[in-house]
Amino acid sequence: DAGVIQSPRHEVTEMGQEVTLRCKPISGHNSLFWYRQTMMRGLELLIYFNNNVPIDDSGMPEDRFSAKMPNASFSTLKIQPSEPRDSAVYFCASSPTPGQSGTKDTGELFFGEGSRLTVL
Amino acid sequence: AQSVTQPDIHITVSEGASLELRCNYSYGATPYLFWYVQSPGQGLQLLLKYFSGDTLVQGIKGFEAEFKRSQSSFNLRKPSVHWSDAAEYFCAVGARWTGNQFYFGTGTSLTVIP
Numbered sequence: 001d002a003g004v005i006q007s008p009r010h011e012v013t014e015m016g017q018e019v020t021l022r023c024k025p026i027s028g029h030n031s032l033f034w035y036r037q038t039m040m041r042g043l044e045l046l047i048y049f050n051n052n053v054p055i056d057d058s059g060m061p062e063d064r065f066s067a068k069m070p071n072a073s074f075s076t077l078k079i080q081p082s083e084p085r086d087s088a089v090y091f092c093a094s095s096p097t098p099g100q101s102g103t104k105d106t107g108e109l110f111f112g113e114g115s116r117l118t119v120l
Numbered sequence: 121a122q123s124v125t126q127p128d129i130h131i132t133v134s135e136g137a138s139l140e141l142r143c144n145y146s147y148g149a150t151p152y153l154f155w156y157v158q159s160p161g162q163g164l165q166l167l168l169k170y171f172s173g174d175t176l177v178q179g180i181k182g183f184e185a186e187f188k189r190s191q192s193s194f195n196l197r198k199p200s201v202h203w204s205d206a207a208e209y210f211c212a213v214g215a216r217w218t219g220n221q222f223y224f225g226t227g228t229s230l231t232v233i234p
Contacts, residue, residue, distance in 0.1 A: 004163075033222070042226040043210065056221065091163060107152050107171060107214070109222060111163035 002026070004112035006092050012118045018080040021115045024073055025094030033109060034067055034077050035091040043091075049075065082119045089114045122147050124213050126225035133201050134233050141196040141228050143211030153194040154212040155185055158227075164210060170194065181205070206232045 005024040013019055025032050033048040047057040052069045060067070064083070069075040079086055093109040125144045133139055145151060152171050156164040168179025175187040185196045194211060208229050214222040 043224040045222070045224075048221070093164075108154060108166045108169055109164075109212075111156075111165070113161075113163045 004092055004094050004110055006090075006112035006115050008115055009113065010116045010118075012120065013082055014120050015083055016081040017119075018078065019082045019086075019117060019119075021077040021090050021092075021117070023075045023077070023092030023112060025075070025092070026110055027073065029094035029096050029110070030072070031095040032069060032075050033093040033095070034075070035093065037089045037091060037114070038087075046077070046090075079117075082117075084119045087117055087119050089116045091115075122213065122221075122223050124211050124223050124225035126209075126211055126228050128228045129226070130229045130231070132231040132233060135203050136200050139196075139198045139201045139205070139230070141209050141211075141230070143194045143196065143225060144192050145194065145211070145213045145223075146192065147213050151213045153185075153187060154214070154222075155179065155183070155194070155196050156210045156212060156224075157181075158208040158210065160207075167196070167209075201230075201232055203232045203234065206230055 004026055007022045011019060030051050034046040036044045036046055044059055046059045047067045048055055049069045052072060065079055067077045077090060091111050091114045093111045095109050123146045127142050154169045155167040157167050158164045167183050168177050168185055170177050170187045178184050183196060183198050185194055187194050208227045210227045211225040212222050
């Protein structure tokens with residue numbers, strides 16, 4: 001089975017530009033998570049979705065950040081405008097929802113390889 | 121409030137030596153506990169997890185962890201470390217009924233010296 005797929009793997013942009021990060025979760029997983037990883041703050045949960053619906057976006061740092069999940073197989077995290085302090089590795093993860101029929105609920109998160117963002 | 125504490129930011133061990141990485145959690149219900157490993161430039165990979173039952177759980181790559189409810193701990197151990205074990209290790213806690221919310225510790229960086 002394909003794992004969680006993220007793109008791009010690396011992105012270098014200039015301050016003020018719009019950045020869009022993409023994620024394809026594991027087929028059949030109904031929960032999707034966006035995390036940000038920095039040296040200073042470690043892994044931070046930005047937002048997570050259940051059945052394409054945002055459940056908790058309290059970790060989104062500010063209005064410049066937005067996330068969407070238009071369908072079960074695709075999610076985006078957008079930063080507009082980007083700033084140097086947004087430089088980080090952004091991870092997407094998916095998981096079966098507890099009790100989700102037809103899936104083996106192992107309770108864990110499955111992570112993508114991350115998108116490394118550098119804002120100059 | 122839910123939280124995970126990994127008190128050791130960085131640990132250095134010699135190859136072949138034993139390893140123990142500490143993890144303490146604060147959780148308002150019976151937790152599900154996890155250890156993940158992250159190699160440089162990679163995503164997080166699950167090492168092992170505890171849901172219920174035997175408090176000593178075995179994972180991949182020769183790792184094990186023991187859940188101690190009285191100490192709110194879930195320490196990771198390996199009897200003999202290999203150079204390839206050098207990585208960042210994260211402890212996490214979650215509960216299924218909270219919609220799969222997970223809380224990660226800040227990580228412990230492991231260096232293995234020959």
